[in-house]
Amino acid sequence: MKAYYLVRNGAADKAFELRGLPDLKPKAGEVLILSEAFGLNFADVMARMGLYQDAPPLPAVLGYENVGRISAVGEGVATLKVGQRVVALTRFGGYAQAAIADARATMPIPEDMDAGVATALATQYATAWYAAEEVVRLHEGDRVLIHAAAGGVGVALTQMAKRHGAIVLGTAGSDEKLKFLKEQGVDYPINYRKVDFAKEITRLGFDKKLDVVYDPIGGSSFKKGFKLLNAGGRLVGYGASSMTEAKGNIFKTIGVATGFGFWSPIELLTSSKSMLGINMLRIADNNPEILGRCIKKVVELTESGELKPVVGKTFQHHQLAEAHEYLASRQSIGKVVVLW
Ligand SMILES: NC(=O)c1ccc[n+]([C@@H]2O[C@H](COP(=O)([O-])OP(=O)(O)OC[C@H]3O[C@@H](n4cnc5c(N)ncnc54)[C@H](OP(=O)(O)O)[C@@H]3O)[C@@H](O)[C@H]2O)c1
Structure with a gap:
């Protein structure tokens, strides 16, 4: 299993390296997801530039969301099963072929939901829901x-x-x-x-x-x-x-x-x-149930067609640097998606 590590701050073409991932095992309350896609967020651009105070120390795997299939569940996870297709907030670690997520921030999605559309839900749509329906x-x-x-x-x-x-x-x-x-x-x-x-x-x-x-x-x-x-x-x-x-x-x-x-x-x-x-990472740390209910709601409303996430552009994983520059250029519309 591999992941894109942020190894240095600065230009996107020199910032990332594809490296092997250590074996990941979900702890109690967590799931392991084999990823088909991940999304970019503007905070990733800020982290690459060294402007994001919550970013982990380098080398680090960025990425807030993953869409894929559950391959293992930790102790006490009763609501999710191995094999389910899900979207999850990964809270870093998302630019990877396998990622760990808190089960409370992991939501099943239909088999036919577009992977790019689903990547928009865990961070951007959940943040918007919290801002427009709760705060x-x-x-x-x-x-x-x-x-x-x-x-x-x-x-x-x-x-x-x-x-x-x-x-x-x-x-x-x-x-x-x-x-x-x-x-x-x-x-x-x-x-x-x-x-x-x-x-x-x-x-x-x-x-x-x-x-x-x-x-x-x-x-x-x-x-x-x-x-x-x-x-x-x-x-x-x-x-x-x-x-x-x-x-x-x-x-x-x-x-x-x-x-x-x-x-x-x-x-x-x-x-x-x-x-x-609003800082959704703080919400995720302090009260993951809030985040979970926001993701649940936006997944439901996307399934019913009431919300329609817009995928602006999709890149292949080896184009990660290009995808980053695109988001940083301020030309992007809607979600920027990266497929494995
Ligand atoms: N607090 C939280 O928990 C949380 C969660 C998610 C996102 N966010 C924040 O929400 C914002 C949007 O995130 P996103 O991922 O959805 O990104 P995005 O809106 O898809 O991309 C950023 C866009 O911001 C606009 N922008 C306006 N002024 C800008 C400036 N001075 N510098 C850079 N961009 C500027 C640009 O479009 P135009 O110039 O055309 O308007 C640019 O395309 C970011 O600030 C992000 O950090 C916060």
């Missing part, structure tokens, strides 16, 4: 701003918001993505490279009228989003992609960090606005 409860008519709306989590959030009948404003950085957002039902697609998103939202008449802002960009985007909220509005921060632009430069990094702004609870109280943070 915040969306309602019909809510005015919701979704940043990076054409990306993996963004597409999922858009589909969940539209499912509730929300009015969706979505940002993306190219005309191709804007066309895609329209097709996904985004009511107000905004190309933030052509216009300042906050000015455009004001021009559209939504200044201080947004109910929810989903922000994985961080820095000044966070502060600008907060100002656009209504009383009762909620800003959900779940990433800091703008850190990649600082490229490790200490002054730029401080610039992004201070760009978030400095907030007093008194301001939240008097304006009746909230800030919420």
